[in-house]
Amino acid sequence: MKIHLDLDAFFIAAERIKDPSLQDVPAAVGGRGDPFIFDSKSAHKIDTVHDNNGAFVPSIFYNADANFRDYFVEGGKIRGIIITASYEARKYGIKTGMTVREALELCPHLRVVAPNHLFYHQLSHRLHLFLKRRIPAVEQFSIDEFFGDVSGWVEREELEDFLRSLQKEIEERFGLPISIGAAKSKWTAKLATSFAKPQGIKIVDDVESFIRDIPIEEFPGIGRGYLRRLRTLGITTLGETRQIRHIFYSWKKPGITLYRRIWGIDDEPIVQASPRKSIGISRTIDPVSDRGELRRRILILARHLSSSIAKLRLQPTYYTLGVRYENGLKTKAHLRSHRLFSEKLLQCIALELFSQCDDGYTPVMRLGISCSGFYASKLYDLWHIYEDKKLARLLECSQKVRTKFGMDSLRWGVEMLEAAKPPGENIS
Numbered sequence: 432m433k434i435h436l437d438l439d440a441f442f443i444a445a446e447r448i449k450d451p452s453l454q455d456v457p458a459a460v461g462g463r464g465d466p467f468i469f470d471s472k473s474a475h476k477i478d479t480v481h482d483n484n485g486a487f488v489p490s491i492f493y494n495a496d497a498n499f500r501d502y503f504v505e506g507g508k509i510r511g512i513i514i515t516a517s518y519e520a521r522k523y524g525i526k527t528g529m530t531v532r533e534a535l536e537l538c539p540h541l542r543v544v545a546p547n548h549l550f551y552h553q554l555s556h557r558l559h560l561f562l563k564r565r566i567p568a569v570e571q572f573s574i575d576e577f578f579g580d581v582s583g584w585v586e587r588e589e590l591e592d593f594l595r596s597l598q599k600e601i602e603e604r605f606g607l608p609i610s611i612g613a614a615k616s617k618w619t620a621k622l623a624t625s626f627a628k629p630q631g632i633k634i635v636d637d638v639e640s641f642i643r644d645i646p647i648e649e650f651p652g653i654g655r656g657y658l659r660r661l662r663t664l665g666i667t668t669l670g671e672t673r674q675i676r677h678i679f680y681s682w683k684k685p686g687i688t689l690y691r692r693i694w695g696i697d698d699e700p701i702v703q704a705s706p707r708k709s710i711g712i713s714r715t716i717d718p719v720s721d722r723g724e725l726r727r728r729i730l731i732l733a734r735h736l737s738s739s740i741a742k743l744r745l746q747p748t749y750y751t752l753g754v755r756y757e758n759g760l761k762t763k764a765h766l767r768s769h770r771l772f773s774e775k776l777l778q779c780i781a782l783e784l785f786s787q788c789d790d791g792y793t794p795v796m797r798l799g800i801s802c803s804g805f806y807a808s809k810l811y812d813l814w815h816i817y818e819d820k821k822l823a824r825l826l827e828c829s830q831k832v833r834t835k836f837g838m839d840s841l842r843w844g845v846e847m848l849e850a851a852k853p854p855g856e857n858i859s
């Protein structure tokens with residue numbers, strides 16, 4: 432049997448550990464997408480995390496110890512969106528993705544707190560380590576979800592007792608409520624968990640009778656494209672998909688995979704550790720037209736990203752910069768380079784990619800840089816190797832300073848200069 436564990440309203444549960452007065456009341460964690468990373472003064476503490484392999488969370492966090500007014504109020508207006516709402520708050524119709532202002536209209540006594548992603552991350556990491564000691568194979572699926580394989584470890588007759596004691600132990604040790612689903616396959620187990628919430632356990636033995644009347648949109652990870660196609664075919668429940676098995680199979684591999692997942696016959700294993708494929712940083716911002724300011728922000732993103740890359744000792748060979756404009760249009764540019772990684776290299780590449788893909792005038796709403804194509808061997812561009820080695824060494828040293836004194840303690844002068852430059856001028 433495979434199991435799926437999902438923490439209930441994780442972020443708010445975590446906040447309740449720190450502040451018990453949030454217990455049993457409508458409460459929510461709201462977020463503002465790290466608006467302070469671009470501040471030119473380093474008034475805010477920014478933390479980085481590097482042991483998040485597989486947790487799919489950003490590695491750079493603005494550490495919010497701020498009160499409601501400091502964090503959510505700007506220019507007399509309430510900003511931010513709800514990230515997680517407690518079950519008490521959900522009774523008022525408060526949902527993830529709603530603006531904080533809307534949520535407060537629905538429930539004026541709602542307690543909204545700023546997020547502390549670093550703390551959630553640490554909790555999640557500790558829970559992962561704990562689960563690895565209790566279950567033979569554990570896969571971290573997201574910051575608050577895990578898959579496990581208990582085949583040959585727990586007999587079917589003992590499974591419910593085992594899961595109950597596991598659930599109880601997690602609650603006692605971590606103070607975190609959790610729901611658990613179990614089935615022969617991962618995706619059926621995940622679907623089962625959604626029926627166990629909150630703080631429940633659901634074991635599925637007979638997939639066919641379990642999924643028969645479940646609406647198709649409730650299946651984990653079913654895309655909008657498939658939903659539309661299935662609706663056109665008149666399919667509304669998971670049970671009905673059996674009649675059109677041949678159609679799923681005509682959709683080739685993704686269609687076949689989906690069909691097998693729905694019927695719990697996929698046999699997908701628990702993946703204990705996945706090698707890192709890419710690492711990136713991106714931020715949504717209030718629209719900015721000033722190209723100098725945008726270049727300054729790109730340099731800040733490059734600084735944070737290069738610090739993460741240095742800590743993980745990665746040698747990327749593929750670089751991507753993405754821009755989203757206020758009008759909804761997106762643009763991207765890529766570059767392959769075998770030069771030894773350094774912060775300076777990332778800065779130059781990022782600015783070069785920006786000049787390649789940017790139209791030069793449309794207000795920008797989102798900036799992102801990512802690196803991939805990690806290299807294990809030592810095949811470098813020899814033309815620049817002496818200069819690159821010096822720069823790589825410099826990054827190593829900067830890293831020590833930043834670990835000790837924070838990400839803003841050391842910056843390249845060019846970050847400050849960029850903002851003052853006239854538009855169109857390039858860096859060399």
Ligand SMILES: [Mg+2]
Pocket residue numbers: 437438439440441575576
């Ligand atoms: Mg959850």
